[in-house]
Amino acid sequence: MDTESALSALNALSQSTRLEIFRLLVRHEPDGLPAGDVARHLDVPQNTISAHLATLTRAGLLTSQRHSRLIVYRACLPRLRDLMLFLVRDCCAGSPELCAPLIANLSSCSPSPASCP
Known part of the structure; x- marks a missing residue:
């Protein structure tokens, strides 16, 4: 890992909701959780969760996979x-x-x- 990648990951984790999302998904490895379940677990509106999931994914901390109508997110251990x-x-x-x-x-x-x- 280089400095820029580390800064990207640390920046993504430096917000409380994103940190809680990441910790939640680490606890749910290896299966991950659909975005809606993440929102329910953390009591955060769906559109807000989507923005946070996108930030964590861009930083390489999450992966996603579509299963029919659901998008399941997993922590990138x-x-x-x-x-x-x-x-x-x-x-x-x-x-x-x-x-x-x-x-x-x-x-x-x-x-x-x-x-x-």
């Missing part, structure tokens, strides 16, 4: 892992062993690459 690794890649410059357990835990998280484009 590999993208989340890449963002977390980007944030801690250079941590503890003088003592990398301090961050080694965190990086190992993130690296061992191996979500399906098929979940993201």
Whole structure:
């Protein structure tokens, strides 16, 4: 992940409703949720949810798939892992062993690459 991609993802997550949408969809992996269910879970109007889902999708944090009349959204876990690794890649410059357990835990998280484009 490069700096611009990280900034795009962090910017998308920096709004409370979008952060809650992303966290909700992470909890509903691997099946995801239709947009209407996301709106109901968070008690947010459908048109507002659509705008937030679009922002998160443009940032690469969500994927969507049409199922008949429904659009099902899923969290892009590999993208989340890449963002977390980007944030801690250079941590503890003088003592990398301090961050080694965190990086190992993130690296061992191996979500399906098929979940993201």
